[in-house]
């Protein structure tokens with residue numbers, strides 16, 4: 001049970017910064033997921049928390065205590081690695097009890113803790129096997145067991161599911177979530193799979209180039225991305241972007257004009273809009289609705305797209321369309337087959353339009369809404 | 372619903388596959404020929420060991436022996452005259468201590484070179500590595516004079532010290548590569564489990580390096596056992612002579628004894644390394660495949 005605070009955390013390798021200054025407060029029992037593109041510094045941040053990497057600058061606090069210079073064994077953290085990092089020459093039982101034996105715990109207690117973890121993770125039949133005699137999912141569970149038995153204050157996971165196949169990954173994802181709920185331990189989890197991030201996290205931290213791009217609940221990130229990067233990163237298929245500008249419309253209103261479509265901007269949704277300002281508009285594929293498929297948006301505008309290609313997923317189709325001079329991805333629920341070059345009537349849900357500054361990429365949403 | 376598993380006659384397919392693999396009689400023939408050439412000296416050694424001196428002198432050197440019993444006399448002769456017993460004890464001592472200490476030290480060095488963060492890592496590695504670059508013979512004369520001055524010449528301690536040192540660089544080279552390939556997350560996990568550097572080395576890295584270490588031990592042991600040059604120069608008194616040196620001295624001193632007795636001695640001297648190889652062969656092969 002612990003709070004973790006990162007204060008202006010920096011990591012430089014040689015002269016190369018990998019993490020450029022991260023501020024974050026993680027609450028007790030919170031499940032925080034770090035996502036971001038490859039090389040953005042997720043693992044480095046996690047490894048600084050773990051004590052595997054020196055902290056170049058800034059402070060790391062666990063329960064209010066500065067732990068920068070504490071070795072990892074004294075920080076009360078346990079980690080599950082991407083490669084599982086089991087000890088190949090030890091049995092499952094020995095793998096799980098290694099840390100406890102080093103800590104000099106009484107034998108009875110070690111056995112009790114291992115037994116508890118084993119029953120939670122259903123590892124009973126494998127206790128005397130070596131890691132090489134286990135399947136990927138079983139190894140994963142042993143790695144988690146090794147972390148659990150230490151009864152840490154903070155769990156750290158670095159892409160723990162990336163070596164598993166899709167089906168097992170879903171299964172283990174649920175298992176991790178359940179485990180965290182049951183054990184009630186503060187958890188920091190690194191992934192670049194956004195499904196994992198969305199489903200597991202209480203809060204998601206999106207990182208880019210060694211900095212935090214946005215922190216928020218999954219819904220916040222999806223509904224109110226703070227910048228174009230987060231808007232494009234969260235959500236699959238990715239948000240459609242249209243370059244254009246803000247212009248004066250009827251009744252003192254504002255319109256967004258682009259080579260794809262023009263739309264009246266809903267009042268109150270945006271702030272800091274100026275006439276003539278170059279902006280980038282964002283519209284999620286869910287908000288490009290082929291007429292007759294799915295819930296038609298109440299507001300919005302009608303348009304016609306020309307089908308470029310479609311990807312059939314069964315429950316829905318993802319359709320790449322030409323809209324004006326731009327390309328746009330649409331989601332068709334209850335799909336029907338479509339042909340290339342077919343003209344598809346669309347309803348664009350422009351009530352849910354996002355606008356970003358063309359230069360900085362910052363969201364132009366009114367702050368009460370963007371929170 | 373049953374799924375038809377026997378769409379084909381898989382036995383027939385397997386047999387056809389096997390016959391396609393065979394063939395290659397020419398390759399087999401060449402291989403056989405090469406082995407014959409390679410085995411000829413062994414044949415000579417074995418047949419000679421079973422001949423008495425008169426029998427050896429009378430017949431063709433490659434002729435088959437008339438009986439098996441002469442080997443006992445030969446063995447007793449070489450054992451007493453060459454002090455082979457002492458030689459075996461000495462060589463075993465040098466080989467076991469020298470090779471184990473060297474491989475263990477090399478493992479520690481390799482661990483440091485791959486796992487610990489200290490300045491000049493590359494420099495230290497190159498320094499050790501240079502030990503494998505120069506021919507060993509280069510060390511002979513300076514070593515002789517130094518040993519003479521500090522009184523290590525013709526002592527067991529001197530011999531052991533030399534073998535320990537000379538056998539370090541090559542294992543460092545091999546083990547450094549091996550350990551660099553060991554999953555780093557494994558020792559990071561151990562560190563998070565509360566292990567310090569020593570614990571990581573002994574409990575995590577060492578057990579996983581067992582294969583290559585055993586293979587290296589065997590190689591270095593054999594090298595020490597077979598070494599003639601250094602053992603002749605640095606340790607040439609009857610009590611501390613290695614078995615190879617003892618055999619050489621015997622051959623020089625008892626020219627009348629004949630090759631059959633020397634061959635018996637050679638046969639006896641090679642038994643321990645062969646035995647060791649058989650005992651450790653499983654690990655040896657595993658170690659080879661790992662380092663390859």
Ligand SMILES: Nc1ncnc2c1ncn2[C@@H]1O[C@H](COP(=O)(O)OP(=O)(O)OP(=O)(O)O)[C@@H](O)[C@H]1O
Nearest residue numbers: 013017018036037038039040041042043044045192
């Ligand atoms: N030991 C190191 N020495 C030098 N640079 C490093 C080292 N480790 C990481 N880096 C650099 O730091 C940056 C961040 O790396 P990090 O491993 O944290 O990325 P990541 O977000 O975890 O990426 P991925 O999703 O690919 O795992 C990268 O540019 C990487 O090249």
Ligand SMILES: [Mg+2]
Nearest residue numbers: 042043044158
């Ligand atoms: Mg990473």
